[in-house]
Amino acid sequence: MAEKMTGAEMVIQALIDQGVEHVFGYPGGAALPIYDAMFQQDTVQHILVRHEQGATHMAEGYARSTGKPGVVLVTSGPGATNAVTGLTDALMDSIPLVCITAQVPTTLIGSDAFQECDTVGITRSCTKYNYLVKRIEDLPRIMHEAFLIATTGRPGPVVVDIPKDVQFALGDYYKPDFDTLRHQSYRPQMDGDAAAIEAAVDLMLKAERPIFYTGGGVINAGPAASEHLRELAELTGFPVTSTLMGLGAFPASNSQWMGMLGMHGTYEANLAMHDCDVMINIGARFDDRITGRIDAFSPNSAKIHVDIDPSSINKVVNVDIPIIGDCARVLSEMVRVWRSKTNQSRSEALAPWWKQIETWRAVNSLGYKNSETIIKPQYAIERLYQATKKQAKEVYITTEVGQHQMWAAQHFHFDQPNRWMTSGGLGTMGYGLPAAVGVQVAHPEALVIDIAGEASVQMTMQEMSTAVQYRLPVKIFILNNERMGMVRQWQDLLHGSRYAHSYSESLPDFVKLAEAYGGKGIRCSNPAELDATIAEMLDYDGPVLFDCMVEKDENCLPMIPSGKPHNEIILPDTANIGDIIDEKGRQLV
Amino acid sequence: MNAHLQPTGSAYFLTKETQDIERHTLSVLVDNEPGILARVVGLFSARGYNIESLTVSETEHGRRLSRITVVVIATPKTLTQIKLQLERLIPVHKVHDLTAEGASLERELALIKVAGSGDSRAETLRLADAFRAQIVDATVESFVFEVTGKPAKIDSFIALMQPLGLVEVVRTGLAAISRGPQGM
Ligand SMILES: Cc1ncc(C[n+]2csc(CCOP(=O)(O)OP(=O)(O)O)c2C)c(N)n1
Ligand SMILES: [Mg+2]
Numbered sequence: 017m018a019e020k021m022t023g024a025e026m027v028i029q030a031l032i033d034q035g036v037e038h039v040f041g042y043p044g045g046a047a048l049p050i051y052d053a054m055f056q057q058d059t060v061q062h063i064l065v066r067h068e069q070g071a072t073h074m075a076e077g078y079a080r081s082t083g084k085p086g087v088v089l090v091t092s093g094p095g096a097t098n099a100v101t102g103l104t105d106a107l108m109d110s111i112p113l114v115c116i117t118a119q120v121p122t123t124l125i126g127s128d129a130f131q132e133c134d135t136v137g138i139t140r141s142c143t144k145y146n147y148l149v150k151r152i153e154d155l156p157r158i159m160h161e162a163f164l165i166a167t168t169g170r171p172g173p174v175v176v177d178i179p180k181d182v183q184f185a186l187g188d189y190y191k192p193d194f195d196t197l198r199h200q201s202y203r204p205q206m207d208g209d210a211a212a213i214e215a216a217v218d219l220m221l222k223a224e225r226p227i228f229y230t231g232g233g234v235i236n237a238g239p240a241a242s243e244h245l246r247e248l249a250e251l252t253g254f255p256v257t258s259t260l261m262g263l264g265a266f267p268a269s270n271s272q273w274m275g276m277l278g279m280h281g282t283y284e285a286n287l288a289m290h291d292c293d294v295m296i297n298i299g300a301r302f303d304d305r306i307t308g309r310i311d312a313f314s315p316n317s318a319k320i321h322v323d324i325d326p327s328s329i330n331k332v333v334n335v336d337i338p339i340i341g342d343c344a345r346v347l348s349e350m351v352r353v354w355r356s357k358t359n360q361s362r363s364e365a366l367a368p369w370w371k372q373i374e375t376w377r378a379v380n381s382l383g384y385k386n387s388e389t390i391i392k393p394q395y396a397i398e399r400l401y402q403a404t405k406k407q408a409k410e411v412y413i414t415t416e417v418g419q420h421q422m423w424a425a426q427h428f429h430f431d432q433p434n435r436w437m438t439s440g441g442l443g444t445m446g447y448g449l450p451a452a453v454g455v456q457v458a459h460p461e462a463l464v465i466d467i468a469g470e471a472s473v474q475m476t477m478q479e480m481s482t483a484v485q486y487r488l489p490v491k492i493f494i495l496n497n498e499r500m501g502m503v504r505q506w507q508d509l510l511h512g513s514r515y516a517h518s519y520s521e522s523l524p525d526f527v528k529l530a531e532a533y534g535g536k537g538i539r540c541s542n543p544a545e546l547d548a549t550i551a552e553m554l555d556y557d558g559p560v561l562f563d564c565m566v567e568k569d570e571n572c573l574p575m576i577p578s579g580k581p582h583n584e585i586i587l588p589d590t591a592n593i594g595d596i597i598d599e600k601g602r603q604l605v
Numbered sequence: 606m607n608a609h610l611q612p613t614g615s616a617y618f619l620t621k622e623t624q625d626i627e628r629h630t631l632s633v634l635v636d637n638e639p640g641i642l643a644r645v646v647g648l649f650s651a652r653g654y655n656i657e658s659l660t661v662s663e664t665e666h667g668r669r670l671s672r673i674t675v676v677v678i679a680t681p682k683t684l685t686q687i688k689l690q691l692e693r694l695i696p697v698h699k700v701h702d703l704t705a706e707g708a709s710l711e712r713e714l715a716l717i718k719v720a721g722s723g724d725s726r727a728e729t730l731r732l733a734d735a736f737r738a739q740i741v742d743a744t745v746e747s748f749v750f751e752v753t754g755k756p757a758k759i760d761s762f763i764a765l766m767q768p769l770g771l772v773e774v775v776r777t778g779l780a781a782i783s784r785g786p787q788g789m
Contacts, residue, residue: 140643
């Protein structure tokens with residue numbers, strides 16, 4: 017059933033056959049044939065960005081909020097190099113992206129041609145896989161394979177580099193056909209080993225101080241995984257904590273929810289991780305922001321680790337029962353096996369553990385001193401959260417990177433998966449605004465808010481123009497502390513409060529800037545006016561930059577400093593954080 | 606893993622790996638496609654693993670498969686990671702740790718140029734014969750020998766040639782295969 021067409025037409029046809037509705041991109045010489053083919057159809061909508069990094073983060077937001085792959089189209093040379101940050105971000109956070117990069121004609125490759133760069137060389141280490149398509153015969157297969165690889169197993173970004181002459185060449189196009197796709201060397205294991213699942217459940221049945229430690233893998237495994245997690249938590253009665261990437265998989269409104277764990281996680285989550293006897297890691301990877309000092313990490317627990325990527329097992333922390341498989345399938349098996357073994361509640365056996373957890377919860381580690389004169393950043397997020405709860409719309413939150421990101425994770429609460437988009441692994445400032453644009457493209461009716469810092473947001477601010485062009489009513493809620501607050505906090509902690517280049521000088525007037533872009537600007541610095549101005553933002557049908565002037569020197573706490581175990585967490589009422597870290601700790605990142 | 610343990614690496618990995626390091630030979634079956642070697646080598650450099658030797662060549666032309674033999678030096682924990690990280694590469698079909706899986710055969714080929722005249726030539730030829738080195742080129746003042754065998758045998762032959770006028774050496778790196786009827 018081959019159909020004759022040009023390479024450029026094949027690219028578009030493959031996107032259509034893969035069910036792609038939106039592409040985020042930016043044209044250039046080498047990409048013109050594909051753009052020409054794009055122009056002659058209406059099935060795939062192209063969103064013109066203002067910087068290729070923006071396109072990649074939009075595609076990430078799109079993917080994370082829908083579960084579908086995000087698609088990027090950029091030109092050769094600078095188009096491709098500008099996409100590198102977003103590709104790396106997607107690799108670190110396991111986000112499915114297909115990024116089509118145009119390339120100079122095959123005859124010019126290697127000649128240092130205009131806008132030539134070694135795209136496959138540059139992106140080899142920041143993609144799950146990449147291709148240089150040298151022959152038109154390979155193009156249909158590669159396009160379909162790219163989607164298969166990006167979306168299955170542990171998801172990730174895939175680059176398809178297509179030289180201009182291949183875009184012009186005529187060839188036979190084939191629809192996706194699983195038999196012709198790469199499957200010999202790429203076969204992700206989906207089902208967990210039955211004996212391992214059985215052993216895990218046996219261990220869980222005997223646990224007295226258990227905890228579920230869940231991560232982004234639960235989100236990546238689709239909504240069914242979150243459903244099964246809820247079911248398993250209800251059956252077992254175990255407490256649940258999550259990494260930054262996993263927020264929303266388990267409802268924050270549930271009484272078994274412990275809050276986020278890790279460097280800025282809650283006291284109860286971190287102490288429970290430290291003191292537990294059985295840890296059930298589902299789709300998380302023992303990242304260093306989670307474990308703290310590795311040799312003091314949860315010293316007395318038996319560890320179960322469910323992960324689709326075999327190389328995650330025993331990479332950082334040795335575990336007792338590894339289960340390789342898709343979180344949704346393994347969780348549903350765990351539910352089935354648990355049910356087959358018992359119908360008794362274990363609440364009595366777990367009562368002392370929950371009592372202990374209650375004493376930790378009573379510490380109120382997310383507490384802060386509010387003020388009547390200055391807006392506290394935590395308060396701003398709390399009020400934003402309350403205001404959005406009253407909205408009939410679905411709410412999606414993205415963030416930039418810094419203190420505001422951690423405060424958002426702590427004080428905004430999620431009851432559903434795919435509602436929280438943040439750059440976890442790479443920690444990319446500038447992620448949030450374009451990610452919000454991508455989310456809004458996927459969910460035009462939803463309320464999409466980027467909780468931002470005044471420094472981060474300037475890294476990809478130009479995408480406001482994209483939001484205005486496509487009438488995407490994203491709300492950019494800037495916690496403006498006139499500081500790179502997170503850097504300032506570390507300088508207080510580690511460098512004698514010598515604030516080397518961590519303040520935001522010569523800030524633009526964000527209200528005027530919003531207006532210059534054709535959006536709306538709102539400023540608020542008075543706690544008494546906060547609710548009204550937030551309401552004004554939510555009521556406005558268009559993009560808004562909200563300049564929320566907050567306390568400049570607030571620290572983001574609790575915090576487990578680098579090199580400290582979980583039970584040496586710094587709590588909010590600590591007077592001077594500068595006295596806590598010793599010389600050795602200062603070398604840590 | 607090694608990368609994590611370096612002093613400049615991510616701060617949390619303060620613990621020194623205490624296990625002893627071992628030398629292992631891995632056999633890696635891959636699609637023979639452009640860039641595959643860069644992928645494998647890039648993985649080693651990005652994650653800070655040490656390569657001792659690496660050989661690659663197409664072994665099944667019809668299926669476009671290549672076999673890479675790579676000798677690594679690492680702790681057992683890192684060895685496991687290396688294997689799993691290699692398997693994670695899309696064009697990698699299989700990774701076998703030949704050292705861990707028991708008896709395997711290891712061979713290397715070397716071309717060795719020795720220059721000399723007079724008595725030393727006779728001595729050179731006597732030793733070459735003992736090592737079953739083939740003469741593949743000869744002039745009145747030089748020989749090129751071809752030696753095959755375990756790397757240790759080649760090492761000793763080279764050491765013996767040193768005082769006899771060794772000029773230069775090229776070695777192929779290790780090719781290894783498991784014993785017995787089973788294939789990869
Ligand atoms: C692209 C990039 N460059 C540098 C950093 C290091 N960094 C982490 S947080 C931060 C400051 C962020 O400041 P702001 O956006 O104002 O957020 P705040 O911490 O003040 O809430 C910096 C510079 C980073 N994460 N990303
Ligand atoms: Mg700031």
